[in-house]
Amino acid sequence: MPIITVTNHVGPTYALEPRAPTAASATLxxxxxxxNVVNAVDGYVVQHIQRNEKYWVQRHFPRHQTYQAVSVDDYWECWRVTVAAGVTTITPARDLINDKFTVVTVMDAPGADGTVGRFPDKTGTRGRWKLRGLVYFVADPGLVIADWPAGGAPSAGLLHSRLLPPIQGNGLARNRQGRLGGVLFRREFAGSWDWTTEDQRIAPRADDGVGAPPLVTYRDPVVSARNFPALAGFRSRNIRTADEAAGGWLPIARRPAHG
Incomplete structure (x- = not known):
């Protein structure tokens, strides 16, 4: 059985990093x-991603209270492993990097119904996050790549990926090798942020209308890292608020309106 490890090229980095020209959002x-695959054979590295982010968002009007927004993301992705003349190649890769774990200030993610929702900008909010990757290896001919389309899971980018767990006949072949086996490696991170300390508040313009919000800027967040909580699980799907959609996220259109 292959042995899987990783080489860290960046991080783990728990800090606010400014938005680079090529990035969609600053990162926390x-x-x-x-x-790295030792005792490699032709096949696939398979990773099951579980992520959740829990926000507490404070409105700036007395009539509106703090509300929660829960972001849950769960999907499967894979990389091709080939061995030729004693050399192991793992693709796709860019500048030796195969995978990126990030927590960004603005995130889009699908709800349980498959609809992609945009969660609130973390600026002005506080919350906590967990991110886990459970890693498997499936040797040829155990994985059916046709059931793993490129971009099949929106959060996986261009990787071959899927939202549903792979089973024999759907993602895995109907033969003895068509199974995941045990978890070979775990990537588990967690942290929190508090980005609610105001720097300044500017009154809204008169033509914005009655009840318009002030313009608020915030100081840099307090960001803390913690060990991944043992036996914590990923139960954010069970957290609901009164305005929350069935998919587990609060769409922008359903945020409390001002005025």
Missing amino acids: FRNFIQW
Whole structure:
């Protein structure tokens, strides 16, 4: 059985990093890795991603209270492993990096119904997050790549990925090798942020209308890292608020309106 480890190329980094020109959002956490496979054979590295982020969002009007927004993401992704003349190649890779774990200030993620929702910008909020990758290896001919389309899971980018767990006949072959087996490696991170300390508050313009919000800027967040909580699980799907959609996230259109 292959042995899987990682080489960290960036991080783990628990800190606010400014938005780079090529990034969609500033990051609170980064971990970029390269897969290492010992005793490799032709097949696939498979990773099951579980992520949740829990927000507490404070409105700036007395009539509106703090509300919760829960972001849950759960999907499967894979990398091709080939061995030729004693050399192991793992693709896709870019600058030796196979995978990126990030927690960004603005995140889009699908709800349980598959609809992609945009969660609140973390600026002005506080919350906590967990991110876990459970890693398997499936030797040829155990994985059916046709059931893992590129971009099949929105959060996996261009990787071959899927939202449903792979089973024999759907993602895995109908033969003895068509199974995941045990978890070979775990990547588990957690942290929190508090980005609610105001720097300044500017009154709204008169033409914004009655009840318009003030313009608020915030100081840099307090970001803390913690060990992944043992036996914590990923139960955010069970957390609901009165305005929360069935998919587990609060759409922008259903945020409390001002005025």
